[in-house]
Amino acid sequence: MSADLSAYLTRATTLPWVWGRSDCTLWVADWCLLRFGFDPAAGFRGRYDDRAGAGRLIAAGLARTITPCMTPLRETRDPCPGDVGIIVIGGRQVAAIRTGPRWAFRTLRGLGEAPAPPVICWGEPCRKPFRS
Template structure:
């Protein structure tokens, strides 16, 4: 169930992250999307991951150990919906230049972590999760 003031909380979460630089295990696309999920519904899909890796290899190793894959980790917490039915606050997985990543859908655009902080990205969702 979504928080009563989820739209304000999500907007504040995105705004606060716009100048935060990328850092594996401290601020990467999955942790940002998880922060947004907390703002929307109070569920933290990254609770088991926070502070437990510092590199891409470490993230992949932990992901494989705990859930098997990136999509399985998100499946554990949220239901999938067809990409055509994405709504504000939902999380999308996409194929990016560096592999799979996740983004949050807000204000008609996808937001994810870039090298310089959170920003709008081009995204063709492979999988979408309804965050509620």
């Protein structure tokens, strides 16, 4: 089943922020479930419900914490639209989805986009065009 990135990003503009359900990292994990067929956050769901709880789970750094969960995908230095990664925004590591030349990420106020270099990113080989 092909997931539509544009529709997913549009939905994010009205999605309420709920720690442990629809925050920045779980939003990207939900995309992984749609796009790649696996949930990299399965071991984290239900384990926190506020900023402090999330902070405790990623105390070693977001990239370091989730990298072991991303093994179904390949690490890439050339991300394609729909690939996922960790970028730094405002001095903090955040999970993001590649949209082309930019990365989309959730904020408390909605959706942001930036042309930030990734700390690390994952995806599948770009064998066929992906509708973005």
